[in-house]
Amino acid sequence: MAANWLFGRTFLFTRHAQGVFLRRFLRMVAGMRFLTLMKIAALPLLALSGHAQENAPMTPADMNKTGMLPPHTKVLGERAVEAFAKKDWAGARKAYLEMLELDDGNALIWANLGAVEQQAGETKRAIECFEKSVQFNPRLAPSWTALGLLLQRQGDIYRAISCFTRAIHEEPEDARAHNFLAITMKEFGWTDAAEAELQKAIDLKPDYGIAHFNLALMLLERRPPAIELARRHYDKALRLGVGKDDVVERRLKE
Incomplete structure (x- = not known):
């Protein structure tokens, strides 16, 4: 060889x-120099980058x-x-x-x-x-x-x-690809599909903090917002190392 x-x-x-x-x-x-967060309607920002993730042996x-x-x-x-x-x-x-x-x-x-x-x-x-x-x-x-x-x-x-x-x-x-697809679908206005992709990302990688954070944002956008479910995913994201977000925390207290 x-x-x-x-x-x-x-x-x-x-x-x-x-x-x-x-x-x-x-x-x-x-690690490429993309914007780490992307706008999502009236809520703060939808996070783009995730944690490093090792692949299985080929x-x-x-x-x-x-x-x-x-x-x-x-x-x-x-x-x-x-x-x-x-x-x-x-x-x-x-x-x-x-x-x-x-x-x-x-x-x-x-x-x-x-x-x-x-x-x-x-x-x-x-x-x-x-x-x-x-x-x-x-x-x-x-x-x-x-x-x-x-x-x-x-x-x-x-x-x-x-x-x-x-x-x-x-x-x-690849959980990150599902997360990226969710962000893009949300930007396009396909909110149900975006939420499903984020849930898929979490199913594949339960410790994917960014996906939990993004799903919390999506749940807060529901009408009416799913406050308690959003809180669970946001708290999980914090435990996994994602930084606090003042706007999300205010929304969760409403």
Whole structure:
């Protein structure tokens, strides 16, 4: 088996190696500079980002979804991660572009380049990179999620919903994708569907504090508001580390 660099470390091309890559890439997606909160009607804000979430070890079926990185890229990879750590987006971009010269159809490299472009504030380029990623590997759920977040930020709600839906199709148990889809559906006005997606996110990950917080907001928007049920989810969110919100607390006291 050939060795390859994945975010600063050398691994053999194994299921575990690809799992490590995807876990790190997904954490990068979760940490991308999106607005952490999004407006939700007359209530405060609907939280966008969630807690870091480890994926389960990969199976042979997962390998078919993710593909492989090209071999012999250790030096380029080290250069990219060093540049990324220094916020040297031009340097990181150059390293990933050189990796693409070895394999310009590699979905994982396009995904990493997309994350670099997003961090650099080059939203259009980032979207193009993630579009390339899913073009070359339509089964790569993290790229669909990242693309959906960028499109949502651009106000392209229809396409964002499509991307999150596809991410869930590929990874049905990804609670964050359900949360992101709920936010986008709420923005579109599909409140019942948004509430259902948040409940699904909580069912999949009961300790997902952001989803509990968001569901509390949705319940407060009901007419009449479901105060006690909202209070339960809000209190759960606080216990899970989500910060207090003055507006929500005032609403719960009404």
